[in-house]
Amino acid sequence: MQVLPKGVRHIPGFLDRTRQEQLVEAIRLVVAEAPLFVPEMPKTGKPMSVRMTNCGSLGWVTDRDRGYRYQAQHPVTGHPWPAMPDVLLEIWNAVSASNKTPEACLVNFYSEEARMGLHQDRDERDLETAVVSISLGDSCLFRVGGNTRGGQTMSFRLESGDVVVLGGEGRLAFHGVDRIYPNTSTLLKHGGRVNLTLRRVNP
DNA sequence: AAGTTTCC
DNA sequence: TCTC
Known part of the structure; x- marks a missing residue:
C-alpha cells in the first residue's frame, strides 16, 4: 500500500478543464513577456533539461557563476x-493554508525528454510556508521521499489539473520528475508539460 | 549539486 | 547573508 510521505498532499483533479485553460492563457502571456530560458547548473554550467521562466515579485534562477x-x-x-x-x-489561497502571499511562481516547461532530479526546495528564506505545485499538460511520473537524500522514495503519476502541496513536515521533502508521458493531454497544443510552483521566499 | 540513479 |  503506497502512502505519501507526511506533509505531502496530492489533490488529483483539483482544477477543472476551464480552470486549466485559464491558467494556460495566463502563462502564455507570462512567457510572451518573460521568455523561457535554459537554466544552468552551478559551477559546471551544464544546462538543465527543462526550460523556465517566472512571474511574481521574485523568480528562481540559476547559472554557472x-x-x-x-x-x-x-x-x-x-x-x-x-x-x-x-x-x-x-489557487494558493485555496490550498496553501498560509496568510502570506506567494512571491514567486516558477514556470517549468518539460519536453518529452525533460527530467528533474530529486531535490529539495530550500533556496527560500521562508522554509515554513508550504510550496504549491500545479501540473498542466502531459502527465508525468513524480517521485517524492523524505527530508534526507538517501531515504525511501515512492512515485506516482501526476496529471493535468492535479495540485501537490508540500507543507509542514513535507516542506523539505525530496522530489523530482522521473519521466514525462508524451501525448497524454490535449491541453497544450504543442504537447509537453508545464509545472507551476508557487513559493513564499521572504519570511 | 535541481548532478549520477529509481522510470521502461 | 552570500554563494553554489
Whole structure:
C-alpha cells in the first residue's frame, strides 16, 4: 500500500478543464513577456533539461557563476518578472493554508525528454510556508521521499489539473520528475508539460 | 549539486 | 547573508 510521505498532499483533479485553460492563457502571456530560458547548473554550467521562466515579485534562477537564487529580474531581458496572475493567487489561497502571499511562481516547461532530479526546495528564506505545485499538460511520473537524500522514495503519476502541496513536515521533502508521458493531454497544443510552483521566499 | 540513479 |  503506497502512502505519501507526511506533509505531502496530492489533490488529483483539483482544477477543472476551464480552470486549466485559464491558467494556460495566463502563462502564455507570462512567457510572451518573460521568455523561457535554459537554466544552468552551478559551477559546471551544464544546462538543465527543462526550460523556465517566472512571474511574481521574485523568480528562481540559476547559472554557472552565481548558482541558485531568487532575483527580481529576468536573467536575459533584465526586466522585472510579470505580475502573478490572479488565478494563481486564488489557487494558493485555496490550498496553501498560509496568510502570506506567494512571491514567486516558477514556470517549468518539460519536453518529452525533460527530467528533474530529486531535490529539495530550500533556496527560500521562508522554509515554513508550504510550496504549491500545479501540473498542466502531459502527465508525468513524480517521485517524492523524505527530508534526507538517501531515504525511501515512492512515485506516482501526476496529471493535468492535479495540485501537490508540500507543507509542514513535507516542506523539505525530496522530489523530482522521473519521466514525462508524451501525448497524454490535449491541453497544450504543442504537447509537453508545464509545472507551476508557487513559493513564499521572504519570511 | 535541481548532478549520477529509481522510470521502461 | 552570500554563494553554489
